[in-house]
Each structure stands twice: as C-alpha cells, then as structure tokens.
Amino acid sequence: MNILLKSAIIIDQTQKDLHLKKRDIWIKNGKIAKIASKIEAESSTKVIQLENLHVSIGWFDSSVSFGEPGFEDRETIENGLLTASKSGFTQIVLNPNVQPVPDSNSDIVFLKNASKDAATELYPLGTMTMKAEGNDLAELYDMKNAGAVGFYDFKSPVDNGNLLKIALQYTQNFKGLVYSFPMDKKIAGKGIVNEGEVSTKLGLKGIPSLAEELQIIRDLFILEYAGGRLHIPTISTSNSVKLIADAKKKGLNVTCSVAIHNLFFTDSCLEEFDSLFKVLPPLRTEKDTKALMKGLKDGTIDFVTSDHTPLNIEEKRVEFDNAEYGSLGLESSFGVMNKLFGTETAIELLSKGREVYGLDIPELKEGEKANLTIFNPEKKFTPAEENLSSTSKNSMYLGKSLKGIVYGTINNGKAVLN
Structure with a gap:
C-alpha cells in the first residue's frame, strides 16, 4: 500500500515542529516513509487530496x-x-x-x-x-x-x-x-x-x-x-x-x-x-x-x-x-x-x-507504522439513518447538528475511506 496524503494539516501536540503545519505524507508499505512540504508521487502511489485535509494519529x-x-x-x-x-x-x-x-x-x-x-x-x-x-x-x-x-x-x-x-x-x-x-x-x-x-x-x-x-x-x-x-x-x-x-x-x-x-x-x-x-x-x-x-x-x-x-x-x-x-x-x-x-x-x-x-501509542513520524486518521474539522453534518454504516440504527445523535467529518483511516497496511 503506497499512499500520498497531499497538503494535510497535522494535529499532533507532541511534535511542536509539525503540529498545525501543512505537509505531504508519503506512506510506503504501511509505514510513514517521508513527511515534507512537497513530495512528488510515484506512479504506483495513490494520491489522497481532500478539502481541508487534516491528519492525526x-x-x-x-x-x-x-x-x-x-x-x-x-x-x-x-x-x-x-x-x-x-x-x-x-x-x-x-x-x-x-x-x-x-x-x-x-x-x-x-x-x-x-x-x-x-x-x-x-x-x-x-x-x-x-x-x-x-x-x-x-x-x-x-x-x-x-x-x-x-x-x-x-x-x-x-x-x-x-x-x-x-x-x-x-x-x-x-x-x-x-x-x-x-x-x-x-x-x-x-x-x-x-x-x-x-x-x-x-x-x-x-x-x-x-x-x-x-x-x-x-x-x-x-x-x-x-x-x-x-x-x-x-x-x-x-x-x-x-x-x-x-x-x-x-x-x-x-x-x-x-x-x-x-x-x-x-x-x-x-x-x-x-x-x-x-x-x-x-x-x-x-x-x-x-x-x-x-x-x-x-x-x-x-x-x-x-x-x-x-x-x-x-x-x-x-x-x-x-x-x-x-x-x-x-x-x-x-x-x-x-x-x-x-x-x-x-x-x-x-x-x-x-x-x-498496555498498547503502544502510535507516532506520526518517519519510519513508524502508519496508524492515522484523516478528517475535516470544519465541515458540519447532521447524522441520518441512511448515512450510518452500522447495521443497527439506534443513534441518539440523529438529527443533531455536529461539526467535523471523518474521511477515513490508514492502519495495518490498509486504507478505509468514506
């Protein structure tokens, strides 16, 4: 799995040099291979470029x-x-x-x-x-x-x-x-x-x-x-x-x-x-x-x-x-x-x-396993039954105005996107 996150704002308060910075993140074979201001994608790499893209562990x-x-x-x-x-x-x-x-x-x-x-x-x-x-x-x-x-x-x-x-x-x-x-x-x-x-x-x-x-x-x-x-x-x-x-x-x-x-x-x-x-x-x-x-x-x-x-x-x-x-x-x-x-x-x-x-805490660093969540914190949404992935639909949040949507996750060498 090779993925390039383009222009992602990093949310990680443990890393002052990256926190709230916009970076490209290259994930190769399930690991974070490179974090930089600009990375050119290889031909075999899937590029993820989304509105107001944010990333955290x-x-x-x-x-x-x-x-x-x-x-x-x-x-x-x-x-x-x-x-x-x-x-x-x-x-x-x-x-x-x-x-x-x-x-x-x-x-x-x-x-x-x-x-x-x-x-x-x-x-x-x-x-x-x-x-x-x-x-x-x-x-x-x-x-x-x-x-x-x-x-x-x-x-x-x-x-x-x-x-x-x-x-x-x-x-x-x-x-x-x-x-x-x-x-x-x-x-x-x-x-x-x-x-x-x-x-x-x-x-x-x-x-x-x-x-x-x-x-x-x-x-x-x-x-x-x-x-x-x-x-x-x-x-x-x-x-x-x-x-x-x-x-x-x-x-x-x-x-x-x-x-x-x-x-x-x-x-x-x-x-x-x-x-x-x-x-x-x-x-x-x-x-x-x-x-x-x-x-x-x-x-x-x-x-x-x-x-x-x-x-x-x-x-x-x-x-x-x-x-x-x-x-x-x-x-x-x-x-x-x-x-x-x-x-x-x-x-x-x-x-x-x-x-x-007793679980290890993921790190958003080069060389570490990619265990990431990607999201847009500004987009508002209102949960509705037809939008729920769960088999059951018993959500008390139905019809409530919420702030922030999840684009998906990257973990275990897999990417799951909405």
Missing part, C-alpha cells in the same frame, strides 16, 4: 459493542470494524456484550481471529466471572494470555465485594485490569432514568446519583485494601469525579472513562419519551455534564468512549420502560467532541487510553 475507543457471536442481527465483527474505521478509530476495545459471553481462552481466540484482517484492531475484554453471572471468577489468566486486555461483566455491577477483592488480588500476578460497573443495584432499584426533576415530571422511575457513588466508594475502599488495577467505566455524576480525584491523590491505581453522550446530552432530552436516549448510566443533569467535562480537562477522567451499543429496531421501538439500554456512538464521536472541545483537544481526548491496556 489513529483514534482509540475503550468501550465498543458489536453483536457477534449471538446477536449478529445487531452487528457483525466485520461490519462493526468497518464502521469503526470509517469513524476514525484504528483500535477499539470490544465489550463482552455477546452470547455466549467470552469467559475462556477459546472465546478470546475466536474474537481475535475474526478480526485479524481488518484495518481497525480489536482488543477483546473477557468477562470477570463465569457466564458473567457474578458468582465465580472466569479463566482470567488464560484469557489474558489469549489476548484479553481486561475483565468486565458488561454493565453488570459486581455485587459481591469479596469477589472484587479476590479478582484484584489475583490479577496482580499478571498485571490484569479489573472493571467494576458503577451502580449499586439495590439503590438503583427499578429505576431507568436519572432521578430528579425530569423523572418526577415524566413519571419515570429514577436511578439516583447515589447508586453510582456508593458503588464507587465501596470499590475504592476495596482497591485500597487489595491493591491491583481497577477501571471504572462510564461514570456520570459530579460526585463520582470528586471521588476518583481523591483516590488518585491517595495514589490508588484507578482509571475511569466517560461516555461521550453523557457530555453532550442531559436528562431534559427525555421529555419526548424517545427510547434512543435510554442509556446506562442514564443521562444526568447539566451540573453533572459540566463536572464531567472539567474532569476530562484536568485528567481526573482518563479518557472518553463512544460506548457504542448497536440494538435492533425491536429492542428500541417499544415503550420506554421496555426498551433496551444503549446507543450507537462511533460515527458521531468526532463531530460531538470537536463541537464541545475544539479540534486540538478533541483529537487529544480521542487518542487517549491505550496505555491503560
């Missing part, structure tokens, strides 16, 4: 669900990875949101093999417990050796604190990463949206912020006692940010993420009873949104995620109470982040997180 998403195996009608691995490539992501962490769940060595091997020829690299999570039932630890060490980058019973809280303690202690032997979803199920009860003015007005059962924060407090105490590495995915409240900031000051080895939709939307969106906005954790208040954005900027929150969750029409177009939780997110991530934070900060945030999973 490839983006990373730590929470993506597809459907295969078990829910291929939602999304296959092949089309899911193609969607990720078209959305600017060259590496993703795959949630164990399938059936059967990946709780053994062979399950992880299957996921790795099913994705090996794609431009976007897939790093699977195994479940923390057998069948994700919360009773007995799964084959954590074997799954780690097979390529699992962490252990997570998807969106299921670890009710048994002793089991979390044992998992944190056991995984220290091989530097495993243990997830704990932040929700106390007994406090959450039958709630389905944020508990507050909007839920009261609409007559919907609420999930109080307390449900998230109590679980985080418990988990942090267990982490302090047991040691190990703990990741708390998709926090959603202002107090959660404070709790994790305090834990980091104490030196605890904890990381956390936030879903992009919890930065962009609040629970006021629920007034139409549109199940596209039913997500877990739920959309919270403007106060929470502001605290989450501040936590991202000061480093308390380690990275953002699309929390991409494809669901078919039968799972979403039902009464709000009965609808499944989740929204598409990959294809709108850049447009939202660019609108919220501006291009330079958006790219920085969309590129963060790899080090938590």
